Amino acid sequence: MIEDGGGQVGVMSPKEALAIAIQRGKDLIEVVPTANPPVCKIMDFGKFKYEIQKKEKIQKKHQHVSQLKELRFHPNTDTHDFEFKTKHAIKFLEDGDKVKATVIFKGREVAYKDHGYKMLAELEQRLAAYSKVDQPAKMEGRFMIMIFTPDKTAKARVEKIKLEQEKAKAQL
Secondary structure, eight states: OBOTTSOBOOOOOHHHHHHHHHHHTOEEEEEETTSSSOEEEEEOHHHHHHHHHHHHHHHHHTOOOOOEEEEEEOTTOOHHHHHHHHHHHHHHHHTTOEEEEEEEOOGGGGGGHHHHHHHHHHHHHHHTTTEEEEEEEEEETTEEEEEEEEOHHHHHHHHHHHHHHHHHHHHO
16 A cells, blocks of 8 residues: 555555544555556545646647558649659658659549559659658559558658758858
8 A cells, every 4th residue: 555645654454544544534445456466646636646647637638640641643733743742741641641652543533553663653753761661562443552651760760851952041
């Protein structure tokens, strides 16, 4: 059994521990039920619940949920549109999100699968500094799909390069 301040009272039966808690006007809370013997604490139950909520809130704050962002292309996508969407993909990867690149074939465009493979290969080359391929290019019906995941080591390299570029600009 542990006191509210953190001091250890000792090992005792549940009846004795409960009697001490009632005598002090506090609650007996089982903190670690899996331990042998179980660890209990004498404290106010409302305060205990508040501390747990506070810890959970801090954990949620530091947690980043990765989302899957999708970029859609066509086999005849213009170079400017490709560049624009590549910049968006880089931003998504830097934010820690996965990127799903989809080439959509309409009608007779399915005959030009090689254009789709070339486009996704070019995208893979441009995103190599920011990501690694989670799922290589493959056809699913009329869609050609490739999935990229952010690469932690690549992110560190990119940040280092950006810092070096900023230093070079500052020196000029």
